[in-house]
Amino acid sequence: MAVCIAVVAKENYPLYIRSVPSENELKFHYTVHTSLDVVEEKVSAVGKVLVDQRELYLGLLYPTEDYKVYGYVTNSKVKFVIVVESSNTSLRDNEIRSMFRKLHNSFTDVMCNPFYNPGDLIQSKAFDSVVSSMMVQAC
Amino acid sequence: MDRGPGTASGGSFISISENEQRCYSGLSTLCQADSSGKLAASKVGELFRASQLPAETLHQITDVCGAKRLGYFGSGQFYVALKLLAAAQAGLPVSLESIKEELPLPRFADMKDDRDPRYPSRSQSSDTPSHQSAAASESVPRAPMDRGAVRHQGSISERKEPWSPPPSPCRSPPDSPLSYHSYAYSIPRNGADAHLGQTPGVSVWAQDTSSPLHYGAKPPMEHTSSRHSAERPVDHGIVDYPDDPWRITPEQREYYTNQFRSVQPDLGALILGSVARNFFTKSKLPIPELSHIWELSDMDRDGALTLAEFCTAFHLIVARKNGYPLPESLPPSLLPSFAEKDAAPPKLVSEDMFFETSGAPQQTDLVLAERTEPLISFEEPDPGPSLQEKSESEHKALLSEMITPKQDLAEELPQSAFSPKRAPVTTDQEKPPERFHRAPEQDPPHEPEPHVRSRARPRSYSSTSIEEAMKKAEQPPTPPPRPQKSHSRASSLDLNRLFQQGTHGLKSGYLPHPPALPPRPTATQIPHVPPSTEQSSQKAVRQPDFADFDRFREEPPQEMGLLQPPQKPLRRKYHPESQARDPAQTFGSPAHPPGGNRPPQKLSSGQKKDVQLAIRKNKETNAVLMRLNSELQQQLKVGAAFPLGCCALYTLGKFQVLTLVRLQVPPLLVSLRTLAEQSARRMGFPLRAMHHQPACWLSVAAHVIPVRDTLPSSPKQQQGDGKRIPPLPNMTQRPGTEAVLQSELPQAPPTRGEPIPCHCRS
Numbered sequence: 079m080a081v082c083i084a085v086v087a088k089e090n091y092p093l094y095i096r097s098v099p100s101e102n103e104l105k106f107h108y109t110v111h112t113s114l115d116v117v118e119e120k121v122s123a124v125g126k127v128l129v130d131q132r133e134l135y136l137g138l139l140y141p142t143e144d145y146k147v148y149g150y151v152t153n154s155k156v157k158f159v160i161v162v163e164s165s166n167t168s169l170r171d172n173e174i175r176s177m178f179r180k181l182h183n184s185f186t187d188v189m190c191n192p193f194y195n196p197g198d199l200i201q202s203k204a205f206d207s208v209v210s211s212m213m214v215q216a217c
Numbered sequence: 218m219d220r221g222p223g224t225a226s227g228g229s230f231i232s233i234s235e236n237e238q239r240c241y242s243g244l245s246t247l248c249q250a251d252s253s254g255k256l257a258a259s260k261v262g263e264l265f266r267a268s269q270l271p272a273e274t275l276h277q278i279t280d281v282c283g284a285k286r287l288g289y290f291g292s293g294q295f296y297v298a299l300k301l302l303a304a305a306q307a308g309l310p311v312s313l314e315s316i317k318e319e320l321p322l323p324r325f326a327d328m329k330d331d332r333d334p335r336y337p338s339r340s341q342s343s344d345t346p347s348h349q350s351a352a353a354s355e356s357v358p359r360a361p362m363d364r365g366a367v368r369h370q371g372s373i374s375e376r377k378e379p380w381s382p383p384p385s386p387c388r389s390p391p392d393s394p395l396s397y398h399s400y401a402y403s404i405p406r407n408g409a410d411a412h413l414g415q416t417p418g419v420s421v422w423a424q425d426t427s428s429p430l431h432y433g434a435k436p437p438m439e440h441t442s443s444r445h446s447a448e449r450p451v452d453h454g455i456v457d458y459p460d461d462p463w464r465i466t467p468e469q470r471e472y473y474t475n476q477f478r479s480v481q482p483d484l485g486a487l488i489l490g491s492v493a494r495n496f497f498t499k500s501k502l503p504i505p506e507l508s509h510i511w512e513l514s515d516m517d518r519d520g521a522l523t524l525a526e527f528c529t530a531f532h533l534i535v536a537r538k539n540g541y542p543l544p545e546s547l548p549p550s551l552l553p554s555f556a557e558k559d560a561a562p563p564k565l566v567s568e569d570m571f572f573e574t575s576g577a578p579q580q581t582d583l584v585l586a587e588r589t590e591p592l593i594s595f596e597e598p599d600p601g602p603s604l605q606e607k608s609e610s611e612h613k614a615l616l617s618e619m620i621t622p623k624q625d626l627a628e629e630l631p632q633s634a635f636s637p638k639r640a641p642v643t644t645d646q647e648k649p650p651e652r653f654h655r656a657p658e659q660d661p662p663h664e665p666e667p668h669v670r671s672r673a674r675p676r677s678y679s680s681t682s683i684e685e686a687m688k689k690a691e692q693p694p695t696p697p698p699r700p701q702k703s704h705s706r707a708s709s710l711d712l713n714r715l716f717q718q719g720t721h722g723l724k725s726g727y728l729p730h731p732p733a734l735p736p737r738p739t740a741t742q743i744p745h746v747p748p749s750t751e752q753s754s755q756k757a758v759r760q761p762d763f764a765d766f767d768r769f770r771e772e773p774p775q776e777m778g779l780l781q782p783p784q785k786p787l788r789r790k791y792h793p794e795s796q797a798r799d800p801a802q803t804f805g806s807p808a809h810p811p812g813g814n815r816p817p818q819k820l821s822s823g824q825k826k827d828v829q830l831a832i833r834k835n836k837e838t839n840a841v842l843m844r845l846n847s848e849l850q851q852q853l854k855v856g857a858a859f860p861l862g863c864c865a866l867y868t869l870g871k872f873q874v875l876t877l878v879r880l881q882v883p884p885l886l887v888s889l890r891t892l893a894e895q896s897a898r899r900m901g902f903p904l905r906a907m908h909h910q911p912a913c914w915l916s917v918a919a920h921v922i923p924v925r926d927t928l929p930s931s932p933k934q935q936q937g938d939g940k941r942i943p944p945l946p947n948m949t950q951r952p953g954t955e956a957v958l959q960s961e962l963p964q965a966p967p968t969r970g971e972p973i974p975c976h977c978r979s
Contacts, residue, residue: 190520192490193497193508201505203545204512 079169079214080160080177081145082106085185085200088155090114094200097161098214109147110159113139117149117157134182135175150178156185163214177212184208237303241296261290261298268302278302281313463548465532473528487521493530500534506543510534513547 082097084106097106116139136149141164150158158181162169188194188202244264265275282290282297290298297313304310465473474484480496481488488496490511497507514530515522522530529551537543 187512187515187518190490190515190518191508191511192494192520193504193511201508202512203509 080162080212081214082110082159082161083181083209083212084110084159084161085181086110086114086157086159087197093156093198094205094209096206096209096213106161109142109145109161113147113149113159114157116140116147117151117159120149121151121155135178137171148174148178150182152182152185158182158185160212180208180212237296237300241299244295244299258290261295265298265302268306270302270305274305278305463532463536463544464550465528469532469535470528473531474524476531477524477527484524487519487523488527490515490520490522493522493527497530497534500538502534502537506537507534509543510537513544513551516547 081101082095082103084092084096085094087093092107092110095107095110097103117136120136120139134150134152136151139147139149139159141147143164145161145163148160148162150160152158158178160174160177160181162174184202184205185200188200188205189196191202194200194202265278268275270278278298278301281301282294287294301312476496477488478484480492493511494507497510498504500507502510510530510533513533514526516526516529517523529547532551533543
């Protein structure tokens with residue numbers, strides 16, 4: 079269960095960011111922002127080989143005391159960032175991957191919507207519901 | 218006549234006429250046969266009650282048909298029961314014997330199944346039942362437009378009135394946003410009616426769920442008018458279903474279908490997202506709402522709308538315009554299965570066919586196989602909506618039912634295009650719950666939608682259906698991976714890097730640049746190709762040295778050898794220039810640019826060899842070109858016009874390479890090539906000979922424009938004299954040839970060897 083989920087566009091501005099409201103959201107925003115650098119680093123590192131070989135799932139970007147940050151980048155350089163609590167040790171890598179996959183699918187749906195202009199904030203309820211299902215329900 | 222299913226009594230078969238077959242199948246659809254063929258007892262009970270027979274008669278019928286014994290109504294029992302009902306209504310005793318004869322179809326109060334024979338009776342009975350089902354019909358604001366009237370109207374496309382409680386028709390006209398398109402059903406046609414009474418009949422079942430077939434009374438709004446206006450009819454309310462505003466009535470569906478057709482003539486095809494967006498934007502709903510509606514309707518998530526999805530979306534828009542809040546998730550009646558079912562009918566109607574028939578075949582592969590009964594029954598009920606077409610529909614329904622409904626239907630129906638996505642058409646009359654009940658059954662058949670939804674959507678990776686594949690192909694997918702290399706930030710760096718990589722990789726065939734231009738100078742290329750490999754490799758090696766040329770070199774197809782690439786782009790470059798100017802004079806200048814790009818003098822010996830090879834080849838080409846040019850000009854006696862296109866001269870390092878464009882005379886090429894080689898040799902270039910054809914050469918030599926003899930010694934001078942080419946012995950000076958020559962000369966660097974011209978002299 080994620081504590082914060084963010085979708086960042088290729089130009090590194092957020093398209094969607096949602097956190098567990100119980101915590102200071104600003105902290106999560108900052109965390110996501112700083113994680114973008116790590117994403118870029120990972121992307122550029124992988125870039126030596128052809129793009130096709132690049133793994134979409136970037137894995138753990140960096141752990142902090144309180145939480146861990148996972149990253150995922152699509153072929154169009156849209157980044158998904160998931161922040162989970164460090165205490166949540168039950169989350170396995172596969173689960174994180176599946177979460178990203180769902181996010182990606184949902185994001186693709188949003189993209190397919192002709193009423194959605196790429197670059198707009200994501201206001202799709204369907205996307206919201208997918209994200210909600212992944213967020214920590216404690217709030 | 219089709220034999221009805223084996224009767225419960227076993228043994229004795231009761232024959233069922235076509236009409237009956239249709240009717241019964243429709244009724245059994247109404248009764249919601251589940252996959253095992255059992256009919257919902259409650260529905261059956263309602264149906265029986267609707268027949269207005271006394272209860273004991275109904276019990277008797279149940280007994281006789283064997284359902285009581287079995288405990289459920291299978292299709293056989295049901296059919297027998299229906300026949301018994303007919304018999305009972307006809308006054309015959311309830312027994313198997315009585316149903317052996319031809320009987321009129323059983324009449325059911327408020328039955329929407331319009332069967333022709335019943336129609337007359339029903340319309341009358343519908344009036345009464347309508348009162349009976351006043352409650353139900355209330356929800357259906359339709360004016361009891363006489364079915365006949367409705368039918369006659371023909372254009373069903375009208376939408377019904379707003380869902381809001383049956384406020385009478387009067388309200389509909391004004392309400393219907395005529396702005397939109399006249400949904401006002403009552404209005405137009407109406408002239409008379411605003412009557413839209415709902416056909417209560419629809420609701421035999423409607424009594425319970427009041428999900429009457431709106432169809433009945435739907436006043437077909439002037440379809441044409443509404444249709445023509447490209448707006449969405451806002452008001453078509455779902456008149457019939459007070460409870461279920463989300464159900465699409467047949468008229469609505471037909472309207473939607475026509476709208477679909479106005480956008481996309483092929484009903485089986487898809488409407489692209491962008492097209493749909495423009496279309497729906499006309500409804501003046503806010504974009505977020507439209508976006509939400511899209512999300513609800515695009516069930517297979519492919520970014521395009523099938524007819525069913527389109528109808529769903531349209532319906533939601535209409536609902537929204539009428540004030541209904543958008544649902545968070547798709548209402549059951551708008552589920553794909555429903556949508557398809559509903560969609561089928563309209564189509565049929567519009568084409569004068571039965572929906573069911575069309576629907577059935579659609580699903581042939583799956584649904585039909587699974588449920589013959591429901592399918593058949595679909596046909597029945599659906600005819601209801603298309604009251605108008607009763608006879609036809611019955612006919613078709615029967616037809617379809619008859620045999621292998623599926624295949625026949627498929628053949629008959631033009632809507633077979635729908636097939637991948639259409640589910641068997643269900644009656645609109647069915648209540649939502651019924652539909653819903655059926656939906657799961659149909660889900661498997663309607664594979665594209667439910668499956669798409671349920672499983673992880675394959676997205677662009679795979680398609681569950683051809684349409685999806687189409688859609689995927691059509692819609693703009695997420696941007697493909699950039700071909701750029703991995704740089705993270707500054708792309709320019711990467712490009713430079715790529716450039717370098719590319720240049721080195723040229724030999725290996727890796728080209729970072731745009732695709733090669735179509736090989737123009739095929740003629741020139743041809744002779745060059747065979748022997749060009751070495752030169753091309755030389756050129757490849759050389760290419761990296763040219764900042765300007767690299768680009769060009771990479772363009773042409775690799776297989777042509779790198780020799781070609783340089784030629785082509787240069788040619789292109791020169792060509793416009795040459796065309797713009799007098800060919801005779803332009804060559805000097807066009808030749809300049811390439812000449813100007815002197816590569817750094819850092820060629821290895823191997824590279825030099827390659828370069829020389831290339832030079833030789835080019836020279837030959839040049840010679841050929843020149844010869845051809847001169848010959849043509851001789852023939853034409855035209856003092857101008859460069860018939861062969863421009864030549865470009867490459868200079869690589871110390872070598873000059875002449876690139877000829879558009880040589881068209883292979884033999885000349887050969888000879889020219891030879892000429893070039895010879896000239897190169899003469900000039901001291903270690904050109905490699907490609908083909909030697911002395912005989913040709915000799916003839917060519919006569920025509921080749923003489924090159925300055927002093928080239929090697931005084932390039933500058935030659936350059937200066939670029940424009941003055943010594944005339945060939947048997948040629949007058951022609952601009953074209955001159956141009957050819959000139960191209961060589963200016964490029965000759967002071968220290969470079971001389972191009973072909975000198976060679977010609979000799």
